[in-house]
Amino acid sequence: MDLVTKKIALLPGDGIGPEVCRQAVKVLDAIAERFGHRFEFTSHLVGACAIDATGNPLPDETLAACRASDAVLFGAIGDPKYDNDPSAKVRPEQGLLRMRKELGLFANIRPVTAYQALLKHSPLKSDRIEGTDMVIFRELTGGIYFGEKGRTADGVAYDNCTYSRPEIERIAHLAFQSAAGRRQHLTLVDKANVLETSRLWREVVREIAPQYPGVTVDYLFVDNAAMQIITNPKQFDVVLTENMFGDIISDEASVIAGSMGLLPSASVGAAVAVFEPIHGSYPQAKGKGIANPLAAILSAAMLLDHLGLTAEAELVREAVDEALTNNILTPELNPTAPYTTEQVGSYVAFWIADSNEQQWNAHNIAVGVSTII
Numbered sequence: 001m002d003l004v005t006k007k008i009a010l011l012p013g014d015g016i017g018p019e020v021c022r023q024a025v026k027v028l029d030a031i032a033e034r035f036g037h038r039f040e041f042t043s044h045l046v047g048a049c050a051i052d053a054t055g056n057p058l059p060d061e062t063l064a065a066c067r068a069s070d071a072v073l074f075g076a077i078g079d080p081k082y083d084n085d086p087s088a089k090v091r092p093e094q095g096l097l098r099m100r101k102e103l104g105l106f107a108n109i110r111p112v113t114a115y116q117a118l119l120k121h122s123p124l125k126s127d128r129i130e131g132t133d134m135v136i137f138r139e140l141t142g143g144i145y146f147g148e149k150g151r152t153a154d155g156v157a158y159d160n161c162t163y164s165r166p167e168i169e170r171i172a173h174l175a176f177q178s179a180a181g182r183r184q185h186l187t188l189v190d191k192a193n194v195l196e197t198s199r200l201w202r203e204v205v206r207e208i209a210p211q212y213p214g215v216t217v218d219y220l221f222v223d224n225a226a227m228q229i230i231t232n233p234k235q236f237d238v239v240l241t242e243n244m245f246g247d248i249i250s251d252e253a254s255v256i257a258g259s260m261g262l263l264p265s266a267s268v269g270a271a272v273a274v275f276e277p278i279h280g281s282y283p284q285a286k287g288k289g290i291a292n293p294l295a296a297i298l299s300a301a302m303l304l305d306h307l308g309l310t311a312e313a314e315l316v317r318e319a320v321d322e323a324l325t326n327n328i329l330t331p332e333l334n335p336t337a338p339y340t341t342e343q344v345g346s347y348v349a350f351w352i353a354d355s356n357e358q359q360w361n362a363h364n365i366a367v368g369v370s371t372i373i
C-alpha cells in the first residue's frame with residue numbers, strides 16, 4: 001500500500017466523547033508512524049459543548065469541516081442538563097441527527113463479536129455467546145427519529161414514523177451485499193404484524209431478495225428478536241432493521257461483547273463517512289478515566305478499512321485482542337484490577353508501534369507507556 005495523507009475531522013462532543021476520541025487518535029497516530037502515513041486531524045464542536053459555545057448543536061463550521069474531510073471520527077454527545085429538561089428546544093442530540101441527515105448517512109453498520117478473552121466476564125452463559133459474529137445494519141436517516149413531531153393544542157404528543165421505498169432499498173442492498181460476502185444469512189427485524197412501515201420493509205426486502213439468490217432471508221418481529229439476540233445470538237449473521245429498532249437492539253447486543261464500551265460503528269452514505277462508538281456520552285464517567293476507549297478505537301479501525309487501509313485496520317484489531325487477552329481492561333470489565341481509559345489506549349498504541357517486540361510485560365507497558373506516548 002502506498003503512503004497516504006488523509007484529513008480526519010474529529011468531533012469529540014460531550015461527556016466521555018473527548019476522552020475516548022483521544023485514545024483513538026493516539027492509536028491512529030501509532031498507525032501513521034508505523035506505516036508512514038500522514039493523518040491530519042482537526043477538531044470541531046458538536047452537541048452540548050457546541051450549544052454552550054455557539055447556541056447551535058451542529059455549527060456550520062463543523063458540517064463544512066466534515067464535508068471537507070476524508071473521514072470523520074465522532075465521540076458522543078449529550079448532557080444531563082438537557083436529558084433532565086424535557087422543555088429544552090435546542091438539544092445536543094439534534095446536532096447528531098442533523099449531521100446524519102445532512103451528510104446522507106443512511107446506513108449505520110454495527111458489528112457485534114463475542115471476544116474469546118471476555119467470555120468469562122459476560123453476564124450471559126459462555127456456551128450461548130461463544131462464536132457470535134453478527135453485523136447490524138441500522139437505517140439511520142429515516143423513521144420515527146426524523147418524522148414530524150409535536151404537541152397538539154390539547155396537549156397530545158406525536159412522533160410520526162415514515163419510510164419510503166428508496167430509503168429501504170438503498171440500505172437493504174448494502175445489507176444483502178454484506179450477507180453475500182459473509183454467511184449468506186439476512187434477518188429483517190421489524191414489527192410487521194402491527195406497523196405499516198414494517199410491512200413496507202418486508203415488501204421491499206422480499207422484492208430485492210431474488211437479486212441475491214445465495215442469501216437466505218428470515219423475518220423476525222422485534223420483540224422476539226430482542227429475546228433471541230440474548231438467548232441464541234449465534235443464529236444471526238446480518239441483521240437489517242429500521243432506525244429505532246436498530247438503536248435499541250444494538251445496545252442490547254453489546255452485552256454479548258461484554259460492554260457498551262466495545263461496540264464500534266460506521267455510518268455511511270453518499271459522501272463522507274462517520275465512525276462512532278455506539279455508546280453515548282456516559283456523563284457519570286466524565287473525567288474519571290473509567291470509560292472504555294475500545295469502541296472508539298475499533299471505530300477508528302473501521303475508518304481505516306473505509307480508507308482502504310485494511311492491513312492497518314487489522315493491526316488495530318490485533319492490538320485490541322492483545323489488550324483483551326492480557327486483561328488490560330477498564331473497570332466495567334475488570335473491576336478488581338482495572339486500567340484507566342488512557343492506559344488501555346496507550347497499551348493498544350504501544351502494541352501497534354512495537355508488535356514485533358512482544359517480550360515486554362503487559363502490566364508495565366500499560367502503566368508505563370501512558371507517560372511516554
Ligand SMILES: NC(=O)C1=CN([C@@H]2O[C@H](COP(=O)(O)OP(=O)(O)OC[C@H]3O[C@@H](n4cnc5c(N)ncnc54)[C@H](O)[C@@H]3O)[C@@H](O)[C@H]2O)C=CC1
Binds near residue numbers: 259283295332
Ligand atoms: N451517539 C451518541 O452520541 C449517543 C448519545 N447519547 C446521549 O448520551 C447521554 C447518556 O445516555 P445513556 O442513555 O446513559 O447512554 P450511554 O451510552 O452514554 O451510557 C449507558 C451505559 O452504558 C455504559 N457505557 C457507555 N459507554 C461506555 C464506555 N465507553 N465504557 C464503559 N461503559 C460504557 C455505562 O454503564 C452507561 O451507564 C444522553 O444525553 C444521550 O442522549 C446516547 C446514545 C448515543
Ligand SMILES: CC(C)CC(=O)C(=O)O
Binds near residue numbers: 093096145
Ligand atoms: C441521539 C440518539 C439517536 C443516539 C443514539 O442512541 C444512537 O445513535 O445510537
Ligand SMILES: [Mg+2]
Binds near residue numbers: 251278
Ligand atoms: Mg443508541
